[in-house]
Amino acid sequence: xxxxxxxxxxxxxxxxxxxxxxxxxxxxxxxxxxxxxxxxxxxxxxxxxxxxxxxxxxxxxxxxxxxxxxxxxxxxxxxxxxxxxxxxxxxxxxxxxxxxxxxxxxxxxxxxxxxxxxxxxxxxxxxxxxxxxxxxxxxxxxxxxxxxxxxxxxxxxxxxxxxxxxxxxxxxxxxxxxxxxxxxxxxxxxxxxxxxxxxxxxxxxxxxxxxxxxxxxxxxxxxxxxxxxxxxxxxxxxxxxxxxxxxxxxxxxxxxxxxxxxxxxxxxxxxxxxxxxxxxx
Numbered sequence: 001x002x003x004x005x006x007x008x009x010x011x012x013x014x015x016x017x018x019x020x021x022x023x024x025x026x027x028x029x030x031x032x033x034x035x036x037x038x039x040x041x042x043x044x045x046x047x048x049x050x051x052x053x054x055x056x057x058x059x060x061x062x063x064x065x066x067x068x069x070x071x072x073x074x075x076x077x078x079x080x081x082x083x084x085x086x087x088x089x090x091x092x093x094x095x096x097x098x099x100x101x102x103x104x105x106x107x108x109x110x111x112x113x114x115x116x117x118x119x120x121x122x123x124x125x126x127x128x129x130x131x132x133x134x135x136x137x138x139x140x141x142x143x144x145x146x147x148x149x150x151x152x153x154x155x156x157x158x159x160x161x162x163x164x165x166x167x168x169x170x171x172x173x174x175x176x177x178x179x180x181x182x183x184x185x186x187x188x189x190x191x192x193x194x195x196x197x198x199x200x201x202x203x204x205x206x207x208x209x210x211x212x213x214x215x216x217x218x219x220x221x222x223x224x225x226x227x228x229x230x231x232x233x234x235x236x237x238x239x240x241x242x243x244x245x246x247x248x249x250x251x252x253x254x255x256x257x258x259x260x261x262x263x264x265x266x267x268x269x270x271x272x273x274x275x276x277x278x279x280x281x
Contacts, residue, residue, distance in 0.1 A: 001070065001076065003076065005079060005098055005099025005127035005168075006099075007077070008099075009167060009224060011075070012201060012224035018204075018218075018219045018226045019044065019045065019225055020042075020044050020226055020228060020268070021044070021047045021227045022045070022046065022268055022271075023048070023052065023228075023232070025048075025051075025052040025055060026056055026061070029236070030046065031261060033046060033232075033268050034069075034074075035265045036266075036268035037072065037074045038072065039265070040272040040273060040278070042074060042272045043074055043075035043076065044076055044077075044272070045079045046077070047079040048061060048079070048081060058095075062095045062097070063095075066078050066095070066097070077098045078099065079097065080097050080100050081227075082131075083119075084102075084104065086102070086118050086122055090122055098126060099127055100126055100127070101128070102130050103131050104131070105133060112130075112160070116164040120164055127167035129166065129168040129170060130168075131169070132156065132157055132160050132170075132172075133151050133172030151172045151173060152169075152173065152190070154193040154194045155197065157169060157171070157197060157198050158198055158199075161199060161200050167201070168200050168201045168203050168224070168225060169194075169203060170204075170227075171204070173188075173190050175204055175210065188217060188218075191222070201225060202224060203223065203227065205227045207227055207228050207271075208234075209230070209231070215274060219277075231271070234267075236260050239259050239260040239262075239264075243256050243260070
Protein backbone atom coordinates (compact mmCIF):
# COMPACT_ATOMS: atom_id res chain seq x y z
CA UNK A 1 0.00 0.00 0.00
CA UNK A 2 1.25 3.48 -0.83
CA UNK A 3 1.82 5.59 2.30
CA UNK A 4 3.72 8.76 3.14
CA UNK A 5 7.28 8.93 4.31
CA UNK A 6 6.05 10.65 7.45
CA UNK A 7 3.94 7.59 8.28
CA UNK A 8 6.97 5.33 7.92
CA UNK A 9 9.11 7.59 10.11
CA UNK A 10 6.38 7.50 12.76
CA UNK A 11 6.47 3.69 12.65
CA UNK A 12 10.25 3.69 13.00
CA UNK A 13 10.19 6.10 15.94
CA UNK A 14 7.43 4.20 17.74
CA UNK A 15 9.32 0.90 17.30
CA UNK A 16 12.74 2.32 18.12
CA UNK A 17 14.12 0.69 14.97
CA UNK A 18 15.07 1.77 11.43
CA UNK A 19 13.23 1.39 8.14
CA UNK A 20 15.19 0.57 5.00
CA UNK A 21 15.27 2.81 1.96
CA UNK A 22 16.29 0.87 -1.14
CA UNK A 23 17.14 2.43 -4.50
CA UNK A 24 15.55 1.17 -7.68
CA UNK A 25 16.36 1.71 -11.34
CA UNK A 26 13.87 -0.58 -13.08
CA UNK A 27 10.95 -2.95 -12.56
CA UNK A 28 13.17 -5.95 -11.71
CA UNK A 29 14.85 -4.15 -8.81
CA UNK A 30 11.51 -2.71 -7.70
CA UNK A 31 9.94 -6.18 -7.66
CA UNK A 32 12.86 -7.67 -5.74
CA UNK A 33 12.66 -4.97 -3.06
CA UNK A 34 8.92 -5.35 -2.65
CA UNK A 35 9.09 -9.15 -2.58
CA UNK A 36 11.65 -8.85 0.21
CA UNK A 37 9.50 -6.37 2.13
CA UNK A 38 6.46 -8.63 1.84
CA UNK A 39 8.44 -11.71 2.87
CA UNK A 40 9.63 -9.85 5.97
CA UNK A 41 6.25 -8.14 6.49
CA UNK A 42 8.07 -4.82 6.78
CA UNK A 43 7.54 -1.28 5.49
CA UNK A 44 10.09 0.19 3.06
CA UNK A 45 11.04 3.31 1.19
CA UNK A 46 11.38 2.79 -2.58
CA UNK A 47 13.90 5.43 -3.61
CA UNK A 48 14.72 6.94 -6.98
CA UNK A 49 17.40 9.50 -7.70
CA UNK A 50 18.47 11.51 -10.73
CA UNK A 51 20.56 8.68 -12.18
CA UNK A 52 17.63 6.28 -12.18
CA UNK A 53 15.17 8.81 -13.54
CA UNK A 54 17.54 9.89 -16.32
CA UNK A 55 18.24 6.25 -17.21
CA UNK A 56 14.69 4.87 -17.29
CA UNK A 57 12.79 8.06 -18.03
CA UNK A 58 10.95 10.05 -15.39
CA UNK A 59 7.41 9.10 -16.32
CA UNK A 60 7.83 5.37 -17.10
CA UNK A 61 9.86 4.64 -13.97
CA UNK A 62 7.75 6.82 -11.68
CA UNK A 63 4.47 5.33 -12.91
CA UNK A 64 5.77 1.77 -12.59
CA UNK A 65 7.17 2.21 -9.08
CA UNK A 66 4.12 4.04 -7.74
CA UNK A 67 1.81 1.38 -9.22
CA UNK A 68 3.91 -1.38 -7.65
CA UNK A 69 3.83 0.39 -4.28
CA UNK A 70 0.04 0.72 -4.42
CA UNK A 71 -0.54 -3.01 -4.81
CA UNK A 72 2.08 -4.10 -2.26
CA UNK A 73 0.76 -5.78 0.87
CA UNK A 74 3.07 -3.73 3.13
CA UNK A 75 3.38 0.05 3.62
CA UNK A 76 5.61 1.60 0.95
CA UNK A 77 6.68 5.23 0.53
CA UNK A 78 7.90 6.28 -2.92
CA UNK A 79 10.87 8.53 -2.25
CA UNK A 80 12.78 11.09 -4.32
CA UNK A 81 16.44 10.76 -3.35
CA UNK A 82 19.07 13.54 -3.32
CA UNK A 83 17.29 16.26 -5.30
CA UNK A 84 19.32 19.48 -5.54
CA UNK A 85 16.44 21.48 -7.01
CA UNK A 86 12.87 22.35 -6.12
CA UNK A 87 11.59 21.97 -9.71
CA UNK A 88 12.23 18.21 -9.59
CA UNK A 89 10.61 18.01 -6.16
CA UNK A 90 7.51 19.73 -7.49
CA UNK A 91 7.37 17.38 -10.48
CA UNK A 92 7.68 14.32 -8.24
CA UNK A 93 4.93 15.50 -5.91
CA UNK A 94 2.63 16.05 -8.88
CA UNK A 95 3.45 12.53 -10.09
CA UNK A 96 2.44 10.99 -6.76
CA UNK A 97 5.68 10.59 -4.80
CA UNK A 98 5.02 10.42 -1.06
CA UNK A 99 8.46 11.25 0.36
CA UNK A 100 11.08 13.82 -0.64
CA UNK A 101 14.77 14.42 -0.05
CA UNK A 102 16.27 17.79 -0.86
CA UNK A 103 20.06 17.85 -0.95
CA UNK A 104 21.79 21.17 -0.50
CA UNK A 105 24.71 19.68 1.39
CA UNK A 106 27.23 21.05 -1.10
CA UNK A 107 25.97 24.58 -0.55
CA UNK A 108 27.06 27.04 2.15
CA UNK A 109 24.95 26.68 5.30
CA UNK A 110 22.68 29.67 4.67
CA UNK A 111 21.99 28.60 1.07
CA UNK A 112 21.27 25.03 2.20
CA UNK A 113 18.77 26.43 4.73
CA UNK A 114 17.08 28.56 2.07
CA UNK A 115 16.83 25.70 -0.44
CA UNK A 116 15.57 23.27 2.18
CA UNK A 117 12.98 25.71 3.53
CA UNK A 118 11.68 26.23 -0.02
CA UNK A 119 11.46 22.44 -0.48
CA UNK A 120 9.53 22.08 2.78
CA UNK A 121 7.10 24.83 1.76
CA UNK A 122 6.64 23.18 -1.65
CA UNK A 123 6.08 19.70 -0.20
CA UNK A 124 3.50 20.86 2.34
CA UNK A 125 2.43 17.88 4.46
CA UNK A 126 4.84 15.47 2.77
CA UNK A 127 7.89 14.54 4.82
CA UNK A 128 11.08 16.22 3.63
CA UNK A 129 14.51 14.79 4.36
CA UNK A 130 17.55 17.03 4.06
CA UNK A 131 21.28 16.59 4.40
CA UNK A 132 23.82 18.56 6.39
CA UNK A 133 27.54 17.93 6.21
CA UNK A 134 28.83 15.86 3.34
CA UNK A 135 28.44 12.17 2.53
CA UNK A 136 31.32 11.04 0.34
CA UNK A 137 30.97 9.11 -2.91
CA UNK A 138 28.30 9.14 -5.60
CA UNK A 139 24.84 7.65 -5.20
CA UNK A 140 24.75 5.71 -8.50
CA UNK A 141 28.32 4.41 -8.75
CA UNK A 142 31.17 3.05 -6.72
CA UNK A 143 34.43 4.90 -6.37
CA UNK A 144 37.12 6.26 -4.09
CA UNK A 145 35.97 8.48 -1.27
CA UNK A 146 37.47 11.82 -0.38
CA UNK A 147 38.87 12.09 3.13
CA UNK A 148 38.14 15.78 3.71
CA UNK A 149 34.32 15.60 3.58
CA UNK A 150 32.88 17.72 6.42
CA UNK A 151 30.95 15.80 9.06
CA UNK A 152 27.68 17.07 10.48
CA UNK A 153 28.06 19.52 13.35
CA UNK A 154 25.49 18.81 16.12
CA UNK A 155 24.95 22.47 17.06
CA UNK A 156 24.58 23.47 13.43
CA UNK A 157 22.23 20.53 12.85
CA UNK A 158 19.89 21.71 15.59
CA UNK A 159 19.80 25.19 14.08
CA UNK A 160 19.26 23.74 10.61
CA UNK A 161 16.36 21.51 11.63
CA UNK A 162 14.60 24.31 13.50
CA UNK A 163 15.10 26.81 10.67
CA UNK A 164 13.82 24.52 7.91
CA UNK A 165 11.03 22.40 9.38
CA UNK A 166 12.38 19.15 7.95
CA UNK A 167 10.96 15.76 8.93
CA UNK A 168 14.32 13.91 8.98
CA UNK A 169 18.02 14.67 8.65
CA UNK A 170 20.70 12.73 6.79
CA UNK A 171 23.94 13.02 8.72
CA UNK A 172 27.60 12.58 7.90
CA UNK A 173 29.50 10.62 10.56
CA UNK A 174 32.09 8.90 8.36
CA UNK A 175 29.59 7.06 6.13
CA UNK A 176 29.87 7.16 2.34
CA UNK A 177 28.01 6.19 -0.80
CA UNK A 178 29.35 3.32 -2.87
CA UNK A 179 32.05 0.83 -1.93
CA UNK A 180 34.30 1.66 1.02
CA UNK A 181 38.00 1.56 0.13
CA UNK A 182 38.74 0.30 3.65
CA UNK A 183 36.87 -0.43 6.85
CA UNK A 184 34.46 2.44 7.57
CA UNK A 185 35.09 4.31 10.80
CA UNK A 186 31.94 5.92 12.12
CA UNK A 187 31.99 8.72 14.68
CA UNK A 188 29.51 7.36 17.23
CA UNK A 189 30.15 10.18 19.70
CA UNK A 190 29.08 12.62 17.00
CA UNK A 191 26.00 10.52 16.24
CA UNK A 192 25.05 10.53 19.94
CA UNK A 193 25.47 14.31 20.05
CA UNK A 194 23.34 14.68 16.93
CA UNK A 195 20.59 12.51 18.41
CA UNK A 196 20.66 14.63 21.57
CA UNK A 197 20.55 17.95 19.72
CA UNK A 198 18.17 17.29 16.81
CA UNK A 199 14.44 16.81 17.28
CA UNK A 200 13.80 14.83 14.08
CA UNK A 201 14.69 11.25 13.05
CA UNK A 202 18.22 10.75 11.74
CA UNK A 203 19.03 9.08 8.43
CA UNK A 204 22.14 7.06 7.55
CA UNK A 205 23.17 7.02 3.89
CA UNK A 206 25.85 4.75 2.50
CA UNK A 207 24.95 1.73 4.64
CA UNK A 208 26.31 -0.80 2.13
CA UNK A 209 29.55 -2.10 3.59
CA UNK A 210 28.91 -1.00 7.18
CA UNK A 211 29.13 -3.94 9.57
CA UNK A 212 26.01 -5.33 11.20
CA UNK A 213 27.36 -4.40 14.65
CA UNK A 214 27.97 -0.79 13.62
CA UNK A 215 24.57 -0.62 11.92
CA UNK A 216 22.90 -1.90 15.09
CA UNK A 217 24.79 0.68 17.14
CA UNK A 218 23.60 3.46 14.82
CA UNK A 219 20.01 2.32 15.30
CA UNK A 220 20.42 2.27 19.07
CA UNK A 221 21.72 5.84 18.88
CA UNK A 222 18.68 7.11 17.00
CA UNK A 223 19.00 6.39 13.28
CA UNK A 224 15.50 5.65 11.98
CA UNK A 225 15.99 5.41 8.20
CA UNK A 226 18.88 3.62 6.51
CA UNK A 227 19.68 3.85 2.80
CA UNK A 228 21.02 0.89 0.83
CA UNK A 229 21.91 0.90 -2.86
CA UNK A 230 25.32 -0.58 -3.68
CA UNK A 231 24.76 -4.01 -2.12
CA UNK A 232 21.60 -4.52 -4.18
CA UNK A 233 23.49 -3.68 -7.37
CA UNK A 234 26.31 -5.99 -6.33
CA UNK A 235 23.82 -8.85 -5.97
CA UNK A 236 22.37 -8.02 -9.39
CA UNK A 237 25.74 -7.95 -11.15
CA UNK A 238 27.05 -11.07 -9.43
CA UNK A 239 23.94 -13.02 -10.41
CA UNK A 240 23.97 -11.80 -14.02
CA UNK A 241 27.66 -12.52 -14.42
CA UNK A 242 27.24 -16.03 -13.02
CA UNK A 243 24.21 -16.81 -15.16
CA UNK A 244 25.84 -15.53 -18.35
CA UNK A 245 29.04 -17.45 -17.61
CA UNK A 246 27.07 -20.69 -17.15
CA UNK A 247 24.90 -19.91 -20.14
CA UNK A 248 21.16 -19.38 -20.36
CA UNK A 249 19.53 -21.59 -22.95
CA UNK A 250 17.17 -20.04 -25.45
CA UNK A 251 18.10 -16.51 -24.42
CA UNK A 252 15.54 -16.91 -21.64
CA UNK A 253 15.15 -13.41 -20.21
CA UNK A 254 12.84 -14.53 -17.41
CA UNK A 255 15.36 -17.10 -16.20
CA UNK A 256 18.26 -14.64 -16.43
CA UNK A 257 16.55 -11.83 -14.58
CA UNK A 258 14.54 -14.18 -12.35
CA UNK A 259 17.74 -15.44 -10.75
CA UNK A 260 18.98 -11.86 -10.35
CA UNK A 261 15.72 -10.86 -8.68
CA UNK A 262 16.06 -13.76 -6.24
CA UNK A 263 19.60 -12.61 -5.39
CA UNK A 264 18.52 -9.01 -4.86
CA UNK A 265 15.54 -10.09 -2.77
CA UNK A 266 17.82 -12.08 -0.47
CA UNK A 267 20.13 -9.08 -0.08
CA UNK A 268 17.25 -6.75 0.78
CA UNK A 269 15.66 -9.25 3.16
CA UNK A 270 18.91 -9.53 5.08
CA UNK A 271 19.03 -5.74 5.51
CA UNK A 272 15.37 -5.48 6.52
CA UNK A 273 15.87 -8.17 9.15
CA UNK A 274 18.89 -6.33 10.54
CA UNK A 275 17.15 -2.96 10.61
CA UNK A 276 14.06 -4.37 12.31
CA UNK A 277 15.98 -6.41 14.88
CA UNK A 278 15.05 -9.82 13.52
CA UNK A 279 17.18 -12.82 12.62
CA UNK A 280 17.43 -13.49 8.89
CA UNK A 281 17.54 -17.11 7.76
